Amino acid sequence: MLAGKQSWIFDSKPVITATGTVGGPFEANGAIPEAFDLLHDDLWIGEDSYEKAQTVLIEGAVTETLKKASLKKEDVNFMLAGDLVNQLTPSSFAGRTIGIPYLGMFGACSTSMEGLAIGAMIMEANGARHIISVASSHNTATEKQFRYPTEYGSQKPPTAQWTATAAGACLLEKTGTGPVVTKATIGRIVDMGLSDPYDMGGAMAPAAADTIAAHFRDTNSKPDDYDLIVSGDLGQIGLPICRDLLKQQGYDLDHSKFQDCGLMLYKEDQPVMAGASGPGCSAVVTYGHLLKKMQKGELKRLLVVATGALLSPLSYQQKESIPCIAHAVSIEANGGMS
The missing domain is CATH 3.40.47.40 (Stage V sporulation protein AD)
Known part of the structure; x- marks a missing residue:
């Protein structure tokens, strides 16, 4: 629907x-x-x-x-x-x-x-x-x-x-045992004119904030409806920017509520600069880590907001900026939201 x-x-x-x-x-x-x-x-x-x-x-x-x-x-x-x-x-x-x-x-x-x-x-x-x-x-x-x-x-x-x-x-x-997918918000392209391919988190943060706010508006939900909201790969640079952008729209998400898959995958002493990225990052953190927490009863309602920088080597060579997107999916313990 x-x-x-x-x-x-x-x-x-x-x-x-x-x-x-x-x-x-x-x-x-x-x-x-x-x-x-x-x-x-x-x-x-x-x-x-x-x-x-x-x-x-x-x-x-x-x-x-x-x-x-x-x-x-x-x-x-x-x-x-x-x-x-x-x-x-x-x-x-x-x-x-x-x-x-x-x-x-x-x-x-x-x-x-x-x-x-x-x-x-x-x-x-x-x-x-x-x-x-x-x-x-x-x-x-x-x-x-x-x-x-x-x-x-x-x-x-x-x-x-x-x-x-x-x-x-x-x-x-259609049926079975496991977490259920209850909602999804399809993001729109957000491009703030950033063009540095070495700062994906900063480029993607506005798209993540745009999709999260749209999800709350469209589904008549709020941050407290979720035990955890995770972005996909904003890293150390993009996550605080996204938090600030959401706060400007009236959504105050602290560290316990809003985290990032790119900061969960590796240890602090690994040389990953601002964190992890790649389509595989949010996939394995969600399917291998967060859903296990859900199965243990540690999470009941999860919103995963995977972010993407839609550049290519060709667009960079043509000095284009980086169009970005984020898609959000709500995953809940079997039975859904009461």
Whole structure:
């Protein structure tokens, strides 16, 4: 059901019945290694390119999800997948291997919640019985495309963020046991004219604030309706900016209420500059860490606001600013909001 201008309320409450999370060596040494079902000890993962290694991450996350659900890939109607590499090739090649009917998603680092929102809407419309949504990133594949190959050894400013080597997948079903997807707000493009590719958090913060405020307006909800609101990858720079922007609109979200996936994934002593980023970051933090807290009863209502910087190497070379977006999804313990 459409709520307000840009939000959906899912009366059918699609269920997240299983998840799968895969990471790399840096994530294994991070703050939440228990969030991963599978951790690889090198970035190559037995492949001859980082892009092929990213495909292995996606395949692993989907395989783990299906294994937990006791389903075969033939049982799944659609796979919604996205990443940061040109033309989504890691996701497409994983789709080739897995063989599930495939829809490519691109929202940069917002892809995890874009896929979950669209998957939930397909379920709401009785368009599927089983859907897998997966988002991924690979540190060195992303560095090579958007910045410099890691071997170049370029120095980054403290505003930069570390792209996670990770893939997170979830299975959506009409019925079952698990957290439910209750609402989603689709973001609009917000571009404040920032153009520094080494300050994604600052660029994305206005889009996150815009979507969060729209979610509250459209769904007639308020911050206290949620135990936790998490942004996807604003990091140390963007999170306080977003808090300030929301406060100007009358929403005062303190640290206990409003946190960031990009600040949860790694330890403080890891050299990640302003925090983590990448589509895989919010996917694994949500599916591997926060949903486990929900299963333990530590969280009942969660709003995940994944953020994306929609630039490309070409747009940067043309001296364009960075258009940004954020998509919000409300996830609740099975039974929904009372």
